[in-house]
Amino acid sequence: MKKRGTVLFIIGLILIAAGIALACFNLVTDARAEAVGKTIAKHLMQQIPPTVPALDDLPQSSDMPEEVEYPDYLLDPMRDMPTVELDGIAYVGLVRIPSQELELSVLAECTADNLKVAPCRFSGSVYLDNMVICAHNYSSHFGKMINLRIGDAVTFTDVEGNVFCYSVLELETVQPDQQEYMQTGDWDLTLFTCTWGGASRVTVRCERVPNE
Amino acid sequence: MKKWTKLFFTALSALLLLNSLSLQSFAADKIDTAQEASLTICYVHEEQPLSDAEFNLYRVADVSADVQFTVDEAIASYPVDFENMDEDRWAVLANTLQGYVEKDALMPSASGKTDTAGRLVIQNLKPGLYLVLGTRVTVGISVYSAVPFLICIPSADNSTGEWNYDPVAYPKTTVNEVPPVPEKTTVKVLMIWNDKGSESKRPAQISVQLLCDGEPYSTVTLSKENHWSYIWNDLDKDHSWNVIEIAIENYKVEQTKDGITFCLTNTYTGTPPAKPDPPHNPLPQTGLLWWPVPALVGAGIMVVVIALVLRKRSVK
Numbered sequence: 001m002k003k004r005g006t007v008l009f010i011i012g013l014i015l016i017a018a019g020i021a022l023a024c025f026n027l028v029t030d031a032r033a034e035a036v037g038k039t040i041a042k043h044l045m046q047q048i049p050p051t052v053p054a055l056d057d058l059p060q061s062s063d064m065p066e067e068v069e070y071p072d073y074l075l076d077p078m079r080d081m082p083t084v085e086l087d088g089i090a091y092v093g094l095v096r097i098p099s100q101e102l103e104l105s106v107l108a109e110c111t112a113d114n115l116k117v118a119p120c121r122f123s124g125s126v127y128l129d130n131m132v133i134c135a136h137n138y139s140s141h142f143g144k145m146i147n148l149r150i151g152d153a154v155t156f157t158d159v160e161g162n163v164f165c166y167s168v169l170e171l172e173t174v175q176p177d178q179q180e181y182m183q184t185g186d187w188d189l190t191l192f193t194c195t196w197g198g199a200s201r202v203t204v205r206c207e208r209v210p211n212e
Numbered sequence: 213m214k215k216w217t218k219l220f221f222t223a224l225s226a227l228l229l230l231n232s233l234s235l236q237s238f239a240a241d242k243i244d245t246a247q248e249a250s251l252t253i254c255y256v257h258e259e260q261p262l263s264d265a266e267f268n269l270y271r272v273a274d275v276s277a278d279v280q281f282t283v284d285e286a287i288a289s290y291p292v293d294f295e296n297m298d299e300d301r302w303a304v305l306a307n308t309l310q311g312y313v314e315k316d317a318l319m320p321s322a323s324g325k326t327d328t329a330g331r332l333v334i335q336n337l338k339p340g341l342y343l344v345l346g347t348r349v350t351v352g353i354s355v356y357s358a359v360p361f362l363i364c365i366p367s368a369d370n371s372t373g374e375w376n377y378d379p380v381a382y383p384k385t386t387v388n389e390v391p392p393v394p395e396k397t398t399v400k401v402l403m404i405w406n407d408k409g410s411e412s413k414r415p416a417q418i419s420v421q422l423l424c425d426g427e428p429y430s431t432v433t434l435s436k437e438n439h440w441s442y443i444w445n446d447l448d449k450d451h452s453w454n455v456i457e458i459a460i461e462n463y464k465v466e467q468t469k470d471g472i473t474f475c476l477t478n479t480y481t482g483t484p485p486a487k488p489d490p491p492h493n494p495l496p497q498t499g500l501l502w503w504p505v506p507a508l509v510g511a512g513i514m515v516v517v518i519a520l521v522l523r524k525r526s527v528k
Contacts, residue, residue, distance in 0.1 A: 005522035008515050015512030019505045026500045068471040069400060072441060075475050076404040082439045110496060137499045176494040194499025201495055
């Protein structure tokens with residue numbers, strides 16, 4: 001009986017130690033992601049030209065002055081989003097959530113490795129008002145996104161310096177197999193990350209608003 | 213050499229913009245291709261006649277008696293699309309052709325200058341489709357430029373239902389002031405791809421020429437690296453600037469201008485591949501594994517408690 005109790009005691013300690021180890025691993029990963037994210041965002045900002053408020057539409061041709069340079073995304077909204085490469089990885093811009101003091105670079109492609117670095121463009125284009133961005137639920141990425149409120153501001157700056165402003169319209173939970181639902185609908189911008197348990201996706205839907 | 217019939221009706225639509233003809237009751241006979249025709253150009257800006265302006269006519273296509281068009285061999289070699297034309301695309305086609313015609317210094321079929329009343333009559337024209345290009349003319353401090361246009365001769369006269377072998381055209385005009393000192397200007401080119409599903413067919417890079425008064429001035433290479441665009445700064449504003457691309461296989465080009473930007477839209481002419489079914493992958497896993505932490509710790513504590521109870525009982 002005593003020997004059995006000792007074995008169980010050791011097993012219990014191992015389980016507790018495993019839990020603590022996993023928590024430490026998560027905290028270290030989170031801290032590392034925060035440090036890497038800040039460095040990348042800083043470097044990316046240096047690559048982006050001075051920001052300009054994005055326009056909603058081209059003026060009518062009759063009102064179009066001859067000597068004006070219109071942004072490429074208005075002349076060709078279907079264009080691929082331009083990218084800037086840092087350390088061989090392509091970035092499409094920066095997403096900012098002022099209420100959470102977040103400023104994160106956004107990678108052009110969504111892969112498991114890229115997600116460890118920064119948020120990724122999951123689908124769509126900012127020029128077509130259908131972009132979907134996903135990120136890990138690190139506290140320095142989208143981990144606190146569930147605390148966003150309706151009306152909170154979100155901005156996205158592309159690598160050409162065009163700033164697109166959004167307002168949070170809705171928060172919802174989406175299941176992992178609802179890929180089509182995630183990407184369709186009238187939302188101009190969608191952000192998502194895993195719930196704490198990892199079984200669902202916390203999803204923030206945004207609408208485009210005029211630049212301040 | 214291409215033949216196309218639909219062009220006829222849209223050519224008339226283009227003409228409609230120029231001389232207010234309507235197509236609705238058009239019911240003309242066959243075209244007499246042997247009959248000589250003329251074109252009268254009235255070049256007037258806000259009731260002010262623009263004299264001494266030179267206009268060149270380039271023959272784009274022959275027309276047959278039963279209104280079949282055959283594109284001129286030199287024109288047919290350019291990477292432009294004559295199919296599925298509509299009213300808007302005629303102006304784009306005229307703009308696009310202008311660059312190639314000027315760059316290759318094609319000989320005009322006819323030319324002349326406007327008189328003091330801003331009027332020019334060009335006679336002895338063979339029936340066909342013509343591209344009309346005007347040169348810039350300076351009056352006082354203003355520089356007038358005629359917008360290029362395409363015109364079908366003869367054209368349909370709606371009032372009589374007959375072919376009009378002597379149509380009258382009123383070119384659209386743009387006007388800029390002559391600066392007291394030579395000013396600089398900026399020209400930008402942006403490549404637009406209209407090839408959804410066939411992106412793999414795009415060339416990795418493409419050459420674009422900047423033309424100064426129709427002469428090659430600079431050649432640049434556009435690619436994904438420069439986001440398919442380029443800007444030329446400090447260009448003399450006194451000259452006429454245009455942009456053309458070097459032809460690429462399986463693509464047709466259209467040129468439009470918005471502000472300082474020449475947009476070259478390349479449309480894929482090959483057969484697009486079958487649309488693949490959208491993937492049904494689940495959404496990516498975007499979470500740290502937090503849920504096992506309380507589970508492990510909780511289970512560990514329970515096991516330790518059980519172990520302590522067992523040990524206590526064994527001591528008793």
